[in-house]
Amino acid sequence: MNADCRIISGHKIHGSPMNNDEAYKAKEKYMEKQLEWTMHLDNTYYVNIFGSRLPVAFTHGKGVNLYSTEGNKYMDLLGGIAVNSLGHANPRLVKAISGQAKKLIHCSSLYYIPSQAELARTLVEKTFADRAFFCNSGSEANEAAIKLARSYFFRKDAPRTKIITALQSFHGRTLASVTATGQSKYNLPFAPLPEGFVYVPYNDIAAIKAAVDSDTCAVMLELVQGESGVIPADPAYITAVRDICTAAGALLILDEVQTGTGRTGTLFAYEQFGIKPDVLTTAKGLAGGVPIGAMLVTEDASTGFVQGDHGTTFGGNPLASTAALAVLKEIDDRELLKNTQTVGAFLKKKLTQIQKKNGTIAEVRGLGLLIGIELSSPIAVEVKQKCFEKGYLVGSIGKNVLRLAPPLILSKREAAAFVSDLSDILTDYPV
Numbered sequence: 001m002n003a004d005c006r007i008i009s010g011h012k013i014h015g016s017p018m019n020n021d022e023a024y025k026a027k028e029k030y031m032e033k034q035l036e037w038t039m040h041l042d043n044t045y046y047v048n049i050f051g052s053r054l055p056v057a058f059t060h061g062k063g064v065n066l067y068s069t070e071g072n073k074y075m076d077l078l079g080g081i082a083v084n085s086l087g088h089a090n091p092r093l094v095k096a097i098s099g100q101a102k103k104l105i106h107c108s109s110l111y112y113i114p115s116q117a118e119l120a121r122t123l124v125e126k127t128f129a130d131r132a133f134f135c136n137s138g139s140e141a142n143e144a145a146i147k148l149a150r151s152y153f154f155r156k157d158a159p160r161t162k163i164i165t166a167l168q169s170f171h172g173r174t175l176a177s178v179t180a181t182g183q184s185k186y187n188l189p190f191a192p193l194p195e196g197f198v199y200v201p202y203n204d205i206a207a208i209k210a211a212v213d214s215d216t217c218a219v220m221l222e223l224v225q226g227e228s229g230v231i232p233a234d235p236a237y238i239t240a241v242r243d244i245c246t247a248a249g250a251l252l253i254l255d256e257v258q259t260g261t262g263r264t265g266t267l268f269a270y271e272q273f274g275i276k277p278d279v280l281t282t283a284k285g286l287a288g289g290v291p292i293g294a295m296l297v298t299e300d301a302s303t304g305f306v307q308g309d310h311g312t313t314f315g316g317n318p319l320a321s322t323a324a325l326a327v328l329k330e331i332d333d334r335e336l337l338k339n340t341q342t343v344g345a346f347l348k349k350k351l352t353q354i355q356k357k358n359g360t361i362a363e364v365r366g367l368g369l370l371i372g373i374e375l376s377s378p379i380a381v382e383v384k385q386k387c388f389e390k391g392y393l394v395g396s397i398g399k400n401v402l403r404l405a406p407p408l409i410l411s412k413r414e415a416a417a418f419v420s421d422l423s424d425i426l427t428d429y430p431v
Contacts, residue, residue: 034069054388061088064407064414066393074388077406077418078395082226082258082370085285086330087407093288096326097319106317115321122328126267128276129296133305134316138257138283139172141293142220144310145253145279146176148297149218150196152251152304160217160250161195166202170227171220171255180220183228203233205240212248218279219245220253223269223367229401230365230372235273242275251278251301257293258370261285262331262408265341265368272367285408287323292316336408344368346412347404350419357423359431362400369410373402379429386425392418 038057056074058066064087066074076084086093100115107113120132135141146163153160163180165171171180175194178187182199200207202225212219219241225231245252252275259269260282266272268280278301283293293315314320331337348364351373355361363374375383378399387394387402395403 038069054385056388063087063089064410072391074391074393075406075414075418076393077404077410078393079285079405079407080289081395082263082284082405084289085261085263085327085408086288086336087409090288090330090409092330093323093326096322097290100319100322103318105319106314109312109315113316113318113321115318115325116316119316119321119324122325123294123296126328127280127296128270128298129280130299131297131302133295133297133310133312134321135293135295135312136291136314136320137172137293138255138281139174139177139293140312140315141257141281141283141295142171142177142180142255143174144295145218145220145281146180147310148279148295148301148304149220149251149253150304151309152301153217155304155306160215162198162213162216163196164198164200164208164211164216164219166221166225167199168202168225168228168231169199169220169222169255170225171222172257202231203237205237208241209244212244212250214248216248216250218251218253220255222255222259223273224259224264224370226258226370226403227397229374229397230370230403232365232367233273238273238275242277245278253277253279253281256280256282257284258405259367261327262337262340263368263370263405265337265344267331267337269367286327287320288327290320290323292320292324331408334409339410340368340408343410343412343415344371347371347415347419350416351422354419354423354426358426360426360429366404369404369406369408371404372397373404375400375402375429376431377429383422383425383429386428387422390421390425392421 035057057069059069060067064076066076066088116134123132124130133144135144149163150161165180165182167182169182171177175190178190179193179197181187187193198211200211208219221241223233242252254270254277256268263285264272270277278298280296286292286294348371351361351364355364360376361373362376365372380396380398380400380402383402384394384396397403
């Protein structure tokens with residue numbers, strides 16, 4: 001190398017020409033400083049709502065893997081918390097986003113948006129719904145559903161205000177959606193909270209039957225309670241809730257923010273329960289990482305909103321809608337629902353074998369590629385750290401549960417590698 005100055009990842013290293021070893025060490029040192037600088041900026045300027053994050057920053061990803069500023073590879077088994085449904089740098093999604101960005105990223109909802117209309121049609125044709133509304137997040141989708149439920153009865157000149165949700169649920173961070181969340185640790189600091197929300201135990205038919213009355217406008221439930229430990233609903237419970245809502249004339253809202261877009265092995269989890277909701281909310285994986293939320297509704301439920309009742313600036317804009325269409329097309333063309341079922345079952349089988357082998361796992365639960373691993377002792381945070389050190393990104397819920405929500409493209413081979421290393425990690429924690 002003859003130049004007197006070298007560029008290392010955008011940073012000039014001045015001085016004499018470097019050999020390969022020196023260049024590598026210089027780059028490694030710069031990358032380490034880059035992470036330190038990012039952490040400094042975050043600690044100094046970002047609102048401290050995430051606490052102390054894992055000490056890593058990523059430069060790019062490919063498939064199920066992410067690559068850090070320090071050059072390390074990590075298998076992403078959390079998928080941006082069920083967001084990166086196609087993994088990272090999926091060619092179809094990249095092409096769709098970049099192509100649309102060259103033409104038009106955003107325009108006002110005052111005008112017709114072809115990709116938005118096409119996305120609405122696609123989701124209606126694939127689900128129970130007759131109409132769709134787009135926003136930017138799961139919280140916003142749930143906020144829309146809450147407003148719709150009350151407005152639905154207001155527009156009938158028969159107002160109802162009560163909304164029933166489950167204890168240990170999670171429905172979002174806006175004021176109404178966090179109030180709908182049946183966990184005081186999420187909503188207690190924001191009192192006074194909106195009125196009219198009632199919480200009942202999850203999977204308890206008698207409790208919800210007793211709670212529903214003539215003032216109930218909606219029951220709002222997750223089919224898998226993700227934020228309380230990946231707790232699936234009992235099919236008999238969901239069937240009963242559907243019947244109870246129908247008898248009372250109340251709307252059934254299913255929160256599929258986390259379970260939607262193929263996460264559980266069907267496009268939406270309700271398909272596995274043999275019922276149809278009146279309203280369904282979703283977000284996360286719908287556009288593979290581009291922010292979008294959706295509320296899907298029956299024709300009857302949609303009458304709860306008239307012109308001016310609700311709105312959005314960014315929701316379903318050309319970029320987000322184009323990305324979502326690409327995700328849905330890729331799921332179909334690559335048969336990712338089948339892959340999710342197959343690899344999800346494989347993961348649960350292998351994890352159950354660990355459970356039987358050494359007892360460090362108390363229970364394995366979930367649907368498709370949304371899996372909760374309940375540990376026999378409060379070591380989830382420590383195990384998550386050990387996984388990180390071995391090159392795996394997983395989540396933890398509380399002190400006892402690990403959460404997996406990998407891209408739908410995860411292979412059996414990749415899943416097997418993780419299970420093998422997790423088994424080794426757990427041998428350090430004898431029961």
